[in-house]
Amino acid sequence: MQYRTYKLQQLPEPYTWTYTPSGGEPKSFCNYDTLVYASGGAIASNVIDNDYLVSNNSTINISRPTKAVAGQIIALIDDTGAYDIGVVTSVDNTKLQIFYKSMLELCNDNMLNPMRVAINENEGTKTEVKYLYDAVEDTAQILASFFAVAATDKYRRLPIRLRTSGGGTKTDGSYNVPAIWSYKDNSINVRDWLVELFNTHNVVVQFRLIFEVGRAYIELYVSRNTTGGRLLKNNVHSMRITHAEDSSAKATVCMVLDQSTKQLIATYYLQIDNTVTTNPNSNTRVQPYKLITAELDQENDDGATAKTVAEDNLLYGDYNHYISVVIDRNSAMYPKNLNIGDAVLIVPELQEMTDEDALTDNYDDKVMHSIYTGRKEDSESSQVTLIFGKIRLNYTDIIQLQQHKLVRS
């Protein structure tokens, strides 16, 4: 395996590109830079920890000193193409090591709260952020506004392009993935916001390097892919599925308060069919009682109601578990095209059948629906650990998650 690092280089002339959101008007953005080769070489060994929820370092051991420096984009390349990409965080030429984090580290920076500035091109924002917004389409445009508009600070610019999936509106005009913009601070950490968006709405941002003649850019793919999904069944030799941790819904009751007066507007209860009700006596209420409070801006003109706010807080707190799947990297059954954020159906155990057993159609209680959130592997071993769900067991990972939550709150 080999590595390549890429640095930014300003183009002789910037170029504009347009993005047309689903059901919306085309919007123009501007790229000033391209990606150019900075360094590369052979990899002696590597330890990859690619986790969407926590910001862990991956390490590669190289054979010769490198010219790579922190901040550059690194790609690990094997026979099949880019095996992993990330952002270099540090280089140790004495020990011949390069440390890098996932591409989400590019977003580890504060931006002005887009709600505060609304439409203000002088501050680098072109997208009007609404109180009730499209968690896919609007998220993509906020990111493009942060990195690639004419007014973006030249030290913050990135050459990017957008691609989205799963957003837009339904036939009744409501969003496919609605979200409430509840941040009130003047600034917000982009990475924290994206991780929280994944936690609460399963919206994921994936990164890909695209090389064209004369220029290169980073494609941001914003999507929510929780329908359908891949199948991981425990009928692959040497596969080990461990369902180590499970927790109930993060919240089951939401009290919606008025943002300015703090008066209680309504109380909503989560039901087992993933809907909300105001009826406390509903016999399909999810147990146990876990309260969350949320505020409604009653003056909003985006159509957000108390019910919208309650749904935003209650409906998407799923996949609260930790499932690890250990599988041999060399197996033909290794799910090579599994991407972070992909919905999966996991079948942890097979049922031995005899001539006396009848096949049944209903097996919901024997399978697990989950979401792919991370991968750990070491080149010393052919065993790769794929991680599913939003809970982490490793102590330092838990600390990181709690720290992020503290910062956000």
Added chain:
Amino acid sequence: MRPTIWFKNKAGDIWNLRPDKITDTFNCSFFYALDGTGFESKLAFARIKNDFVVTEEQPQQVPITGTMYFRNPEHLKRFSEFVGDYTQELQFFYDPTGRIDPRSQIDRPWYKWVRINKMTSGEQDAKTGYWLCKITCTPLSAMWRRDTTIASTVSQVIGDPHVYQFVYPYFYQSERKLYLDILNEGERIGCRVEIKNIKTGESLKTLEWVCSSGKSRQYAKWLEGIGLAPGRTLVIDSTQSDQEATVQYGDNTDDVQDHQEPSPQYINFVELLPGNNQIVFNLGTIEGVEVKVSYTEQVRVL
């Protein structure tokens, strides 16, 4: 009774280790003091009061050892040329009855894949006049194996529903079935199922089969809702080291592991149990289907 043993390299050449005469040197040399053809397992136990229950069995690699007799250094050199660069894997065939000729095209002898990891190269033996080389081969499997392929394109129209001994799936009138009866003389082993749709213009819908052995039933269902287009081959291999699930489009392949039946009652990678196995393929209403099942029998000791 003297066992016959021989090496076979990846090019298919044979080096007989039990020639008729010790003086023969053409692609053969005498192998003396054969050892390591049995098996060894490391067992882990859990103690429950005064009883011990096996919790884990780890088959061990038992080295195959012996002494090879070479007439002169040129003879040893020819053996080295046969092996290659000693990083090549060889098949070590072993017939304890001594009845199978190494060049037989009919018999199915048992073998293990081995790597030669130690070979001495000493002086000429004063007593025999031969160069005696002690050899150690490390087996890459704990089992003795032999390959088998069964192919069939003959299917039958089933007239009466519900007449088979297994409960599900029910087979209704006018559906075509293809039966394969397999006698597995070894231990439980994976097999490679290849189903090719050779009918022009008509896709094979869901591919389903069930393997019955005694009371055991193993069900498989693939490509539901997608089907198998004409000219394509579904390959399902449940062998430990070569497990795969692909659809072959002529030269290309495509990963289809998502298109297996998710129900935990469907094992999907059917294995052959010791003894008689009957695999029944449910082919819907299509006649032009070619089914091939190949497997490698394996035993611990011969």
